[in-house]
Amino acid sequence: MRPKRRPPHLFKSCGLYERNRPSSFFHDTTWCTGIFPEGELITQWRQEVVSRPVLPMDDFQAFVPESPIFVDGSCFHHSWAPMRSAAAAVVSKCGCSKAYLLLGLDQTSQRAEIFAVIAALWHCAGNITIYSDCANVVNIVNFLRCCGFSNRGIINLDNRDLWVLFNFMAN
């Protein structure tokens, strides 16, 4: 029986391959087959998109009550989803400050602003005064306060998951 002939693959023994390959982390398989394995970034991002934003228990009511709270959210929006980044910050007059990253697939500045308000409620007990630079969030919060923080008021709102969380915290 004749031995099976194994011709060299299209991308084997290529001079350009030898000159151009990044040596540290490129596997021969990729160059030989053209199959690009899923990278570390995508793997990490896949874990995050199924995660929910979480506030740590250590920060629960950690701020001084009755202190004015400043909240803000920021988002670096990118067309490539793994490169999006959003964060919410809470600063109190007493000098305490906390910042949280927003995980999940949907990251926008609006969600960051809402999450900042939720974080403010998490940090303080009792009646608090919150200052935000987002008019939409301020209007909705004041509207929900008039509704007694009922979930009926958020049926037609965007980012309903965060508003449900907000109502839960406010109640």
Place this chain on the structure above:
Amino acid sequence: MYKVKAHCGKHDLCQDPFLTEGNSCADKLAKDTARAFLETRQQTACEELALAMSLQAHLVHTLATRSSLFKMLPAEIPAGQDFFPDFIICMLLRPQNSDFSKGFCLFWDMSPTCNPCR
């Protein structure tokens, strides 16, 4: 809950300085946190993008070279001539710097890397 003016500078007295200061602190903290997270990912993203693009360039180059060879007899090909010049492949390999702002341009256009002289 109250609305404050966003990004109001200290020199701008249209708002109570106390509100301006607090708003600025919160804004800076949120931006710094988001940017720090982005920077941790930027290097990895640059490497993975450069890798994917270099592979694409390699595949296109190989296929184009082969198809051009089919059209010409070996005797007709000048020695040392490729279908694409080498620098097109080389410049796609990796960003030329690790600076955040310049490295970030990699995602929008290829101008930082398209310099055959480097």
